[in-house]
Amino acid sequence: MSEIDEFPAVCERCCGPDKHIKMIRQPFGEECKLCTRPFTVFRWNTRDSGNKSKKTIICQTCARSKNCCQSCMLDIAYLIPLELRDAALKMAGIDNTLAIEQGSSSNREVKAIMADKMESRLKKEDESENCAKARDILTKLAEKLNATESKLNKKSNLNKKSETSDIKNVDVSKILSKLPFGGLLKEPSDPSVTSFFIFGINADVPQYTISDYCHKFGKTKNMTIVHNAKCGFISFTSRKSAESFAQAIRNNGLNKDNKKAGLLLLDNKYPVRVTWGNLKPLGRTNEEHKKIGLVVLKVLKQLAEKK
Template sequence: MPPKADINKAGWEQSEFPILCETCLGSNPFIRMSKQEYGRSCGTCARPFTVFRWNPGSGARFKTTVICQTCAKIKNVCQTCLLDLEYGLPTQVRDTALGLANEAPTSDINREYYAQNMEGKLDGNKSGLDSGRAASAGKEMLKQLARTDPYYKRNRPNVCSFFSKGECKRGSECPYRHEIPADNELAHQNMQDRYHGRNDPVARKIMSSHAEAQGLKPPDDVAVTSLFLSSLSPTSTELSIRTQVLQSLPSIQATQLKSVVHVEKTRCAFINFRDRAVAETAAQAWANGLEIDGERIPVKWGRSRPKQPANLAGPSATALPATTVES
């Protein structure tokens, strides 16, 4: 008689080979992997899964899988570095550019249940993402940011903690890097945030640099919270503009959008946000333009309203905020 299934292992994951990107797999075509069933719990859904460990090349550190294959398929990411398999970018960059909403639960109570349900739906599928309807402007942005070749520098050994304290005595025989680690926001990364695409410092740096390269550097005046759209389609309306703005930025709420002012005569519009941080996020997401009614619309920052002389301002004078245009 076949052995009875262990009820405690129901929902646990078994696999024969990991889902990895080319960088994590390494440059050596002949590698040896160790495999351990139920070796650890998944870093996102907490389910035990099959863990793989290998050395990607000479002088590199040993790498291991940190999330299960189901979670990797849901986000289409590598099981080790958690970067997108198609573009090699953080999930926050990809989701922001393509306007993908984060539907996975992040609480400890629901994430395991969600992963088990998605495992059945993804049976035979490569990924749970549906990016076929994504705007071409977002795909163009990802193509510009994507790495065309593997970045094997990411496989370097970790920094030697003893060297940073001045206590390492192994010298050239030490298998770790003898460098002083930089203490910046990039050194403080969270696996959950990186996987779900929220508050990722690496993603913020990439999107900010790209936006500046496209001429969307945030103005020095922090009071500017508006973006200017030009060359709109003759069929565009305030409703269609507002709808597309909210759809392209699933991470923001409708209440964070102060107003949308459409000037039909000149075919332009002003998108007014309540917070500067939200406006900067929108500018980064629309660095390659925003698609509205089948047209790719260029985006620019709004301008500060010139200050009125003190002698012209009276108690009865009223003025709109410097960066807001209201109808």
């Protein structure tokens, strides 16, 4: 194989914006997918293809006969599928027998002979009324396909932006609105409530530290701690255990003000806030958790400044 500057018959989608990319040429490297004759294979990489190289799969004679790209086999001028192009030309009554005849035989030698005849005919073919008519039809067809593709891409981008916007704003706002940041340690009137909302949990707070403290007051049936969100929920199996837990926090000497969430110092070094609250969802994605965590930090600052 050798490195060359020569450029095969490939379209812009396959070669990319750079028309002077380096290619590797392999003479008689493979059989043409259409006429089965050995042909010179070209391989290359574009800026967008990464480590995966592209190559030609049909010979230049077949590409010229079908006026298509040697790599993707789209019409080289209008970038539309050959089946669609040929169907449009057939409906318009324009002769397209060359391509049909070439693919009608399964005999390798017959295909090769037809390809040679095709090349000879293409060299002698001049401009005609049919050629002008075909160009007009294909131009309109390409414009419609491009317009449709453009609309689909715009719709897809709008949907992605909408989904991202929902995650960043609406969904997180709904989650935050249900979290009891303004709750207290006063026992709720509903005796079935046995859970607490705990927030201000930094990444360095081990979950076992929280669970060890809670188990002093009774058995827990649920403990959900999301460190990225800096908060979580703790639920006891009995109301008595929950009330003992709340009473211990009220009497720990750190909560002279009963008008805000109780302050608890875990393991004598991890300050957190605790309030009664029913279990609520804390989001599913890292983006949601991080946004909740930012709000938690703001609430902690407000509580620290509140007298």
